[in-house]
Amino acid sequence: MxxxxxxxxxxxxxxxxxxxxxxxxxxxxxxxxxxxxxxxxxxxxxxxxxxxxxxxxxxxxxxxxxxxxxxxxxxxxxxxxxxxxxxxxxxxxxxxxxxxxxxxxxxxxxxxxxxxxxxxxENISGSTLTGSGYLSPAVVARMGEVAAKVSTSLADYTHEASGRVLQWDLRHASRVIDLLLPLEPDADVRDAVERATRRARSALDAVSDRLPVQAGHFDVTDDNILHPVGERLPDAVIDFGDVVESWAVGEIAVTVSSVLHHDGVDPVGALPAIRAFHAARPLSDDEVEALWPLVVLRGAVLVLSGRQQVRLDEENTYAGDALDREFRVLSQAASVPVEVMTETIRRAVGGTSPVAQPWSGPVLLPPLSRIAVLDAGTVSPLNDDGAWLTADVVERAARAALDDGADAVVLPAWRPVLAGAPRRTPAPPATVSTGLTLWLARETPLGADATVDIIVEAGDGRLLVRSGDRCVSFSGFPTETAAHMVPAGVPIRVRGALRGDVDAPDLVTAALAPGWRAVLGDPASALGFDIPAPDSHGQNDDLLDRRGRVLAEVQEHYYARPPQIERGWREYLVDVDGRVFLDMVNNVASVGHAHPRIADAASRQLRLLNTNSRFHYAAIADYAERIAATLPDELDTVFFVNSGSEAADLAIRLAMASTGRSDIVAMREAYHGWTFASDAVSTSIADNPGAVETRPEWVHTVDAANSYRGVHRGEDASLYAPEAVAVIDRLAAEGRAPAGFMCESYFGNAGGVALPDGYLSEVYRAIRSHGGIAIADEVQVGFGRLGEWFWGFQQQGVVPDVVAVAKSIGAGQPVGAVITRRDIADRYRTQGYFFSSTGGSPVSSVIGMAVLDVIEDESLQENARVVGAHLKSRLEALGEEHPIVGTVHGSGLYLGLEFVRDRDTLEPAREETAAICDRLLDLGIIMQPTGDHLNVLKIKPPLCVTQESADFFVDGLQRVLSTGW
The missing domain is CATH 3.30.200.20 (Phosphorylase Kinase; domain 1)
Structure with a gap:
């Protein structure tokens, strides 16, 4: 001792x-x-x-x-x-x-x-966050909150031993690095540490004398924080072995460093911890300046100390196993310059970043009379019709502007650029330009004023122009260009320089762009350009709050903090930052987002005529014939409506009118709509927890024919049909013969569950034997989505009396239809007349016909069959590796991946499913849960989805199931 x-x-x-x-x-x-x-x-x-x-x-x-x-x-x-x-x-x-x-x-x-x-x-029950699995933003935030609670608790604690000198005390990080770096035998590791820590040490030296000191834990890391069994958020701290007196900001710096090696976490991913810490224990300006340099130095100390410990004690597997994780901490910490991360942190905690000093020297270009400013962002017409997928779309637009007489064309700095963005990205891509791009109509002298100091960097087509403390770099010059001359007709990149360096990337992520801008500034003023601020297109930070204030709360949106989506193309959705998401849930856009044939049809018809369906025009008859031609001959009469809810409502009214009865039999756990009648027969408790108990007396329900988790499973699912028949027979015997039986012909609300073989045949026979009619709700699965069948009822080998369809038939336009026999339609006349102002309008009709054309001409039903089969087989393979996968439902591109906590009890994994969907969003995939227990992924992408996109989805899902959610 x-x-x-x-x-x-x-x-x-x-x-x-x-x-x-x-x-x-x-x-x-x-x-x-x-x-x-x-x-x-x-x-x-x-x-x-x-x-x-x-x-x-x-x-x-x-x-x-x-x-x-x-x-x-x-x-x-x-x-x-x-x-x-x-x-x-x-x-x-x-x-x-x-x-x-x-x-x-x-x-x-x-x-x-x-x-x-x-x-x-004491042994604290629960699990640590050790390893490199995924940490959700909520968990990261809780880590910061825990660190703050520990820090504030020890703020006034003192002890005679608190002045001890530990290698983990960040006040001594530079000394530790200087001591261990020469002992490191690997030259690559030495170089990495030196490069990473050079700027961090300089930034820390500027504020270190002003940093408050106190006792702290200084090891509130993923290894020492625990969460209770069955809970995601940590609530316990262990191992006070590193207690010491040090800079208070070191508490959160250590916590942040432990986040950086986890799957999918980059420096921005650590911000929730910093925000949470700041909320409970505010960081001073000096501490904000010191925080990221300390994270970098912590990473360097971890790397050097861990490697030294392994050299000293080769049997220490704990230290050996951590080497890769520790090097990732350093790599991630150093992946963004400390100046940029400092400004990013400052904004994250509510501070205001200082604007980089504007150019103070002479204007570097002579006056230009005609300057064309390009917009390559998400909503720009430049990117219409998928043009953003073409790498040279901006270049072509610039050349067109020059040909049109512009003296200069400018693509401004600090705006998201969609043009050329990648389609499938598991992390936010770099889409914001750090500099402007300039095209000149004529070769132009640069820096005519002799006071401008121009340095030519040999051989790489770069120029660096200095004026006082500010620098502007030019790049992209052809090698034969004369010094001080900006060439004509070629794209020249112009940006501010980072403390005289020119190592800033051309593009950065939207999350880091404000930090980079605070450091680099905007070079437009150096060129004499007065470029107006871009139209925000609703990018204000409070947009979601505005939506909440204006819209009814019950009108929900996907995700707690959703991306702002402003463009779609095929199976992709694009947010205002230029990030492209894979849409695996949106069957509304059945033939793909923004299909040009749909847009052209609507545009042309809007220029001709759009009015209500009582007027006489060709489109409504043409469209009705086209829909009827996809159905059995006896279904020859069409009603047009605006939505699936209206279609279901009208189908019920047709049954009542044609039979003179009011009772309807419907399958439980289904959703048919929000109108009075369609809601009455909807019993999905996910949509309405009191659905079953609050049905009107004219609605009678039968068990959901779910062979996976219903009351009858497997081979016993054959019992569903006779039990439904018994309900119909009993009602008839009681003098309440039903007007009709209504159900989805393929159980869509449960995630695409096929009905038991022969189910509809048996139940349709029973309802018709008592004079009722059979109604097929095809809103979800009709129009080729199942691949093998154009209509869901075809899978059962039956023909209904009434078909309700909507959603996919308009590819986003509110179009719905009810198709029935002429005799049933004629009986509705006894109830009065039917009228829908825009149901079957000229625009709706031509859009509907265009959708049918696209499905046929682009073989989208066949695509649903082929890609859907491939996708289903890959999803089924996940079940062989991950016990949470209960089963895969469905056919074609209507699939459901059901998650369970136990494959025997089928306990629904509801919370896990929600978290998995959130993690998929981080990976660039739009997905949502369905089913009464919200434990099924509803996989119903646009019918044009490619096999590559399907694989990207499954690969992302595999990553989530392997690394956590």
Whole structure:
């Protein structure tokens, strides 16, 4: 035992104690009077065991054998600090010293390796966040919140040992790096550390003298934070072994560094932790300046210390296993310049970034009379009809403007550029230009004023122009260009330079763009351009709040913080930042988003005529004939409406009018619409928790014919039909013969579950035997989505009396239809007349015909069959690896992936499904849950989806299931 506190710089090599299990168990009995079994746990510099009283399954606690270099005072301080936090933060679970039959289990042991302190700390139930799995933004934020609670609890705590010198104390990070770097044998590692820390040290030196100091845990990391079993958010902190007095901001810096090696986390992904910490323990301006440099230095210390520990103790698998993770921490921390991350953090905590100093020198170009400003953003017409997929779309637009007489064409800096953006990206792509692009009509001299200092960088087509403290870089010059002359007709990149360097990327992510802009500035003023601010297109930060204030709360939106989607193309959706998402849920856009044939048809008809359907025009008759031609001959009469809800409502009214009865039989767990009648027969509890109990008396329900999780499963699913028949027969016997039976012909609301073979045949026969009619709700699955069949009822080999269809038939236009026999339609006349102002309007009719043309001409039903089969087989393969996958429902491009917590009980994994959808959004995939338990992914992309996109979806899902959500 030593009476002096530890000083790392006097003893840099700290091999861990390596007592054998037998010796540990023997000494445990000698000192604490309990016979135990122990299981080794990892540690960087101590030796840890989980301890079980002999014969017991539950752990007694965690035995910590402290490294002999630590004094009694330091060990006392660790336990005391833990007790202080536990007292001041009752919502945090903090381990205490376990009390045994001889009192607190804390004592000095005389071991084969000398005098070692052993103490048993309470075993906190739950799991750490150790490893490199995914951490959701909510978990990252909670980590920052926990760090803040620990920091505020220890803000006024003092102890005689708090001045000890640890290698993990970030006040000494530079010294540790200087000490260990020359000892690192790998030159590549040395170079990486030197490059990463150069700017960080300089930035930290500028504020280090002004940083507040206090006692802290300084190891609130993924290894030392736990979440309860079955819960996602952590609520416990363990291991107070690094308690010391240091810069207070180091608490959050350490926490942030531990986030950076996790799957999918980049520097921006750590911002939720910083925001949460700041909300509970505000960061000063100096601490904001110091935070990211400290994260970088922490990464460097981890890398060098971990590698030294492995060289010192090759048997230390804990240290060895962490090497890759620690290097990723450093790589991620250094992936963004500290100046840029500092400004990004400043904005994240509500501060205002200083605007980069404007150009103060002479204007670098002569006056130009005609300047054309290009917009290559998400809503720009430049990107219509999929032109954004073409790499040279901006170049062609610039040349066209020059040909039209422009003196200069400018693509401004700091605006998202969709043109040329990637289609499928598992992380937000770099879409915001850090500089402007300039095309000149004529060769133009640069910097006519002799006071401008122009430096020509040989051989790479770059110029660097300086005026005072500001720099502007020009790149893209042909090698034969004369110095000081900007060539004509070629794109020249112009941007501010980072402290005289020219290493800033051409494009950055939208999240980092404000930070980069604060550092680089906008070069437009240096060229004499007065470019107006871009139209925000609703990009204001409060857009979601505005929506909430104006729209009814019940009119929900996908996701808690949804991307602002302003463009679609085929199976893609594009947000205002130019990120392209894969849309795997949107069967509304059946033939693909923004299909030019649909747009052209609508545009042309709007220029001709759009009025209500009582006028006489050709389109309504043409369209009705086209729809009827897809159906059996007897279904020859069409009503046009605006939506699926209206179609279902009208189908019910047709049944009542044609039979003179009012009772309807419907399948439970289905959703048919929101109008009075369609809502009455809807019993999905996901849409209305009280649906079954609140049905009007004229609605009668039968069990959902779900062979996977219904009351009858597997082969027993054949019982559903006779039981439904019994309900119909009973109603008839009671003098309440139903007017009709209504159900989805393919159980869409449950995620695309096929009805049992013969189900509709048997039930249709029963309803017709009592004079009722059979209604098929085809809103979800009609129009070729099932691949093998154009209509869902074809899978059952039946012909309904009434078909209700909508949604996909208009590809986003509100178009719906009800198709029936002429005799049924004629009977509706007894109820009065039918009229829908825009149902079957000229525009709706030509759009509907265009949809049918596209399905046929582009073989989209066949695409649904082929791509859908491939997609289903890949989804089924996931079930062989991941127990959460219960089954895969459906056919073609109407599939449902059902998640369960247990494959025997089929307990729905509802919370997990919601979290999986959120994680898929992070990976660039739009997906939503369905089913009464909201535990089924409703996979119904536009019919044009490609196999490559289907694979991207499954690959993303595989990543989520493997790394977490």
């Amino acid at each position: 030593t009476d002096q506190t530890f000083d790392y710089f006097t003893q840099t090599e700290l091999p861990t104690p390596t007592l054998s299990v037998d010796e540990v168990e023997r000494l445990f009995v000698d000192h604490f009077g309990v016979e135990v079994d122990v299981r080794s746990l990892g540690s960087q510099q101590d030796q840890n065991f989980r301890v079980f009283a002999r014969g017991e399954d539950g752990p007694l606690g965690v035995l910590k054998l402290s490294n002999p270099v630590f004094s009694a005072a330091e060990i006392e301080m660790q336990d005391e600090a833990a007790a202080v936090v536990a007292e001041r933060q009752p919502t945090l679970r903090i381990p205490r010293i376990v009390v045994g039959p001889r009192g607190p289990m804390s004592a000095w042991w005389e071991s084969s390796q000398g005098r070692i302190h052993g103490r048993v700390i």
